[in-house]
Amino acid sequence: MAITKSIEIGGxxxxxxxxxxxxxxxxxxxxxxxxxxxxxxxxxxxxxxxGQDFFPLQVEYREKTAAAGKIPGGFLKRExxxxxxxxxxxxLIDRPIRPMFxxxxxxxxxxxxxxxxxxxxxxxxxxxxxxxxxxLTISDIPFDGPIAEVRVGRLEGSLIINPTFKQLExxxxxxxxxxxxxxxxxxxxxxxxxxxxxxxxxxRFAHEHIARLCDFQLDLxxxxxxxxxxxxPNPVKKxxxxxxxxxxxxxxxxxxHKTLMKEERSKANDEIRADVxxxxxxxxxxxxxxxxxxxxxxLKIDDPAAFIEExxxxxxxxxHDIEYEEMRAMILSEGRRLDGRxxxxxxxxxxxxxxxxxxxxxxxxxxxxxxxxxxxxxxxKVDEQMIDGLLPESSKRFxxxxxxxxxxxxxxxxxxxxxxxxxxxxxxxxxxxxxxxPDEKDFPYTVRIVSDILESNGSSSMATVCAGTLALMDAGVxxxxxxxxxxxxxxxxxxxxxxxxxxxxxxxxxxxxxxKVAGTREGITGFQMDIKIQGISFEIFENALAQAxxxxxxxxxxxxxxxxxxxxxxxxxxxxxxxxxxxxDMIGSVIGPGGKVIRQIxxxxxxxxxxEDDGTVVIASVSAEGGEKAFAIISKMVEIPEVGKTYRGKVxxxxxxxxxVEFLPGREGLVHISHLDMSRVNKVSxxxxxxxxxxxKLIKVDEEGRYNxxxxxxxxxxxxxxxxxxxxxxxxxxGDRREGHRDSGRNRGGEGHHQRPHRH
Numbered sequence: 001m002a003i004t005k006s007i008e009i010g011g012x013x014x015x016x017x018x019x020x021x022x023x024x025x026x027x028x029x030x031x032x033x034x035x036x037x038x039x040x041x042x043x044x045x046x047x048x049x050x051g052q053d054f055f056p057l058q059v060e061y062r063e064k065t066a067a068a069g070k071i072p073g074g075f076l077k078r079e080x081x082x083x084x085x086x087x088x089x090x091x092l093i094d095r096p097i098r099p100m101f102x103x104x105x106x107x108x109x110x111x112x113x114x115x116x117x118x119x120x121x122x123x124x125x126x127x128x129x130x131x132x133x134x135x136l137t138i139s140d141i142p143f144d145g146p147i148a149e150v151r152v153g154r155l156e157g158s159l160i161i162n163p164t165f166k167q168l169e170x171x172x173x174x175x176x177x178x179x180x181x182x183x184x185x186x187x188x189x190x191x192x193x194x195x196x197x198x199x200x201x202x203x204r205f206a207h208e209h210i211a212r213l214c215d216f217q218l219d220l221x222x223x224x225x226x227x228x229x230x231x232x233p234n235p236v237k238k239x240x241x242x243x244x245x246x247x248x249x250x251x252x253x254x255x256x257h258k259t260l261m262k263e264e265r266s267k268a269n270d271e272i273r274a275d276v277x278x279x280x281x282x283x284x285x286x287x288x289x290x291x292x293x294x295x296x297x298x299l300k301i302d303d304p305a306a307f308i309e310e311x312x313x314x315x316x317x318x319x320h321d322i323e324y325e326e327m328r329a330m331i332l333s334e335g336r337r338l339d340g341r342x343x344x345x346x347x348x349x350x351x352x353x354x355x356x357x358x359x360x361x362x363x364x365x366x367x368x369x370x371x372x373x374x375x376x377x378x379x380x381k382v383d384e385q386m387i388d389g390l391l392p393e394s395s396k397r398f399x400x401x402x403x404x405x406x407x408x409x410x411x412x413x414x415x416x417x418x419x420x421x422x423x424x425x426x427x428x429x430x431x432x433x434x435x436x437x438p439d440e441k442d443f444p445y446t447v448r449i450v451s452d453i454l455e456s457n458g459s460s461s462m463a464t465v466c467a468g469t470l471a472l473m474d475a476g477v478x479x480x481x482x483x484x485x486x487x488x489x490x491x492x493x494x495x496x497x498x499x500x501x502x503x504x505x506x507x508x509x510x511x512x513x514x515x516k517v518a519g520t521r522e523g524i525t526g527f528q529m530d531i532k533i534q535g536i537s538f539e540i541f542e543n544a545l546a547q548a549x550x551x552x553x554x555x556x557x558x559x560x561x562x563x564x565x566x567x568x569x570x571x572x573x574x575x576x577x578x579x580x581x582x583x584x585d586m587i588g589s590v591i592g593p594g595g596k597v598i599r600q601i602x603x604x605x606x607x608x609x610x611x612e613d614d615g616t617v618v619i620a621s622v623s624a625e626g627g628e629k630a631f632a633i634i635s636k637m638v639e640i641p642e643v644g645k646t647y648r649g650k651v652x653x654x655x656x657x658x659x660x661v662e663f664l665p666g667r668e669g670l671v672h673i674s675h676l677d678m679s680r681v682n683k684v685s686x687x688x689x690x691x692x693x694x695x696x697k698l699i700k701v702d703e704e705g706r707y708n709x710x711x712x713x714x715x716x717x718x719x720x721x722x723x724x725x726x727x728x729x730x731x732x733x734x735g736d737r738r739e740g741h742r743d744s745g746r747n748r749g750g751e752g753h754h755q756r757p758h759r760h
Contacts, residue, residue, distance in 0.1 A: 062082065133148060178210070377447075379445065404425070597637075643700065651689065
């Protein structure tokens, strides 16, 4: 039986329907917001795979082009690999959902979100998160939700929930927030240098609506009243925890308190693990394993050592839990971290710029054991990235690509297509930087940043923001202000709280929060937060933001010691751009039939030329000479002829009464035989020939728009007043002759007589 429930959010009706679509899934709902509709389905296997040491959750967000009345481009005419938008939306849904499954749940689970209708006004990504949570909440799958997700914008100082695409174009913030009824669990977004207090206000505003949406889901689940599957943590892990703790806890505590490099700590922990397994196998025959391990069925253990080997995964998890407990206890009790720092202390930072001589800009940013080598490349209009999806096709002129090779963490890995993590980290850094780039009218370049992470132990995405800033300034990009980023962590046990600045990889893994904040001295431009526990107060957020600001200012100070302002000159290998504006009705003349004219200009100058619909012409050339030549040609093509101005033209035709000269591209004027020279000219070809280049002056534009040129007007001794007087006398004589001809014709013909006309 289909059940439908509705609620009003942001002035629009949100409807969730279940029992009509995808009824064989463990949970399925259709979410509708205005005319955007997303189907959310969830399926989870009944048993975990043997030896599975992680939670195999797959979240897939897909947009059907038919949802917007479009047919896919390309040869195949069907949807293929997910777009960057689909990958980023999948991550926005995965991150708040994943922590809500019970600890130890290892059953393979797949969540699929499919956009079946798009009104091209409301984004479907937050609807997908709501749908995923609702489908899980009403299913029999163990789930500690619900969660809800909303987007916050701000127009003219007023916060708005779930802004449309059009509203986001002028909004000074774009924040996606997910949370439970009592707490926020994820934040992602960008802003135009907002303050910490403004960000907190936006989070509070978002959570009011999140709480309503969580109650909305619970009401639907209560109506369906579906029982959850039974799930119990691994009894072997619980039974062996005490024995493993006796063997390993003291050594792990000692290692935790030692200041070690990442590889040294990893090696020491590996030695402890190997020793624990060896001692467990020695002790196993004398231990009563059956009594230690409580289970629904009595355990018959014939070979204790083989049993330990078989359940090595449980032992690994126990060792991980001990490491988790000891690190957190040290931080909370002593205020001391794994590398010996205090909670607010930032690792040593070094910055270098201009390392790579043939790139347009480069920087190396090192913070502790995290290192980013970043390059900037400047391109032209044709280098812009085309974006095709549910919305009308568009382009973007700023791209940031992030690469995380396996050697950066000392591993061997398989290289393939770009992973979701790389796309997500690159997008966060891109959003953090893009608001401070110069306007296109002031700097009409396409800009690409590539960050290659060469070492990693803690927030490589924020290292990318710092390196990206330095590389942009090294390239001479007039960045409005430098931007830096920092990753914050949290350790919380009851009322005891420690906020950590510049977290390590282990502190991220074993902590309760990963909060990345990027911005200028004046405000925040980009942020991403994932929280692994519930119940974090807004007071903790406020303190974390204030501490992040202190850290950001510290990093900016170090960066500015290396390069504080953009370089005055671009790299000699970067294209030089020149811009001019031409009348819209002249665009066709510059392009020419079938592009013939513009292709010839490109061939003759080597420059790249792009013409916008508004008449803006952008000329790009690595050679300054080629760009100036193209600029001069186009300028002349669209130049309005000016009486009294001198032009250099080419003779195109000779006639008995004068010569035609092309004095501007596509514009010809007549040099009358009387204006060829100061002395009398009997034959035009005595003075000039077709193909000659001559200096001429535009002396008149007649009523029919014809151009009268003069060569004589540029010669020594030419007197405009005398020439005007002579011209008047010639006109008068020509008038007298014409009048005489008319009179003689009348006299010869006589009244009433018809004469044949004269033949000349």
